[in-house]
Amino acid sequence: MSTSNKPASGGYQTDRPRFDRPLSPHLQVYRWQISMTMSILHRVSGVALSVGSIVLTWWLTAAAVGGDYYAWVAGILGHPVGLVVLFGWSVAFFYHLGNGIRHLLWDAGWGFELKSMHITGWSVVALTVVATALTWWCAWSRIGGAA
């Protein structure tokens, strides 16, 4: 790589090489906004769901293998540790679903204004909380309160 300090056309002069300058977007000096957290959480939840999809294949494979093996897998998923993983999966699912719809609306050219960006952002957060709570309330009532 060239270490020349020759400024780009119209650029400002500096004594230091280009790569010593801070890189955008200067996260450490930005005032917090919901959009930055929502954006990184979309990626984080997506990666979490990808890892979680291994469980989907595991469960389906267990159903194909049958009987004892399925019971063993179902037992692990129903164990408190399994339930914590499933709970995390459900949070990631509802968040990624809600924010994914938000992304699709942006792709359609809708919701770019600051006001709608805030409204849709907080709506996704609310949807995640409500949908997760509703899902586990249903799950819990079916389990019958037994862990």
Added chain:
Amino acid sequence: MMQTPLKRVRGHGSAKSGTEHFWMQRLTAIALAPLGIWFVYSLLTLIGMEHAGVAEWMRHPVNGTLLALLAGTVFYHSKLGIQVVIEDYVHAEWLKFTSLILNNFIHVLLGVAAVISVLRVAFGG
């Protein structure tokens, strides 16, 4: 240098792959929204069921079809998403290529295993 819009028409942007990645990610996302909600609802109805009950549920043509579609779409969408993450964060060339190749293999493996499992239950045996 002379430039024409021809490369854009042919979908040959700087990445030489056009808009296929972008489009397939959106297409699978649109499919996954209803499929995902259906899957979560279905799981709730399957809680506490023995293998026989779950297998019977899977044997129903509607459930088998939607499960196979879900599995295929999940792993396609997931492959595209993880690919972007690798391209964004892995910069060493050999590691990036190894990761991208493994990303493809693992997703195809998980997807095929999932669909085969659904078919195995659906067609009995």
